[in-house]
Amino acid sequence: MAEMNDVSCPLPTEQDNTEQVKGNPALDSSTFIPPVSLASPSIVIEFCDRCRWLHRATWVSTELFLTFPPPALKAISIIPLNSEETGGRFRVWLNLEGSPPQLMWDRKIEGGFPELKGLKQRIRDHVQPGKSLGHSDKKSE
Numbered sequence: 001m002a003e004m005n006d007v008s009c010p011l012p013t014e015q016d017n018t019e020q021v022k023g024n025p026a027l028d029s030s031t032f033i034p035p036v037s038l039a040s041p042s043i044v045i046e047f048c049d050r051c052r053w054l055h056r057a058t059w060v061s062t063e064l065f066l067t068f069p070p071p072a073l074k075a076i077s078i079i080p081l082n083s084e085e086t087g088g089r090f091r092v093w094l095n096l097e098g099s100p101p102q103l104m105w106d107r108k109i110e111g112g113f114p115e116l117k118g119l120k121q122r123i124r125d126h127v128q129p130g131k132s133l134g135h136s137d138k139k140s141e
Contacts, residue, residue, distance in 0.1 A: 029109055034101035041074060042077065044095065046093070056090070057078045067120050091105060092104040092105040096127075
């Protein structure tokens with residue numbers, strides 16, 4: 001049996017996150033290179049495979065397709081990444097025809113994984129602005 005590497009993907013604290021974003025060009029979202037998608041509108045989910053986030057990526061994609069079935073979203077791509085540079089990455093991109101890909105979520109910048117309610121609202125605002133998300137549109141008390 002192959003030996004498994006013990007990979008840790010720590011999440012920075014809010015203070016660390018703010019300091020890192022300010023002083024680290026690797027966390028400047030304007031420098032991120034989005035993956036290319038063929039269909040529009042579509043979603044691309046990039047995730048760290050070393051962190052074993054495949055199930056989270058597939059769960060997010062399933063939830064997005066259930067909320068935005070074709071033709072609202074024509075495709076959702078899941079891209080596993082496995083390098084030092086992409087360690088701890090979980091990004092959700094929205095591709096709309098005629099515009100560059102838009103970053104909807106980055107785990108490191110946002111300080112954690114997306115709550116589906118918030119992610120769905122962000123995507124809805126671009127894909128189907130008038131669509132009601134039912135319970136996901138109700139404010140928490």
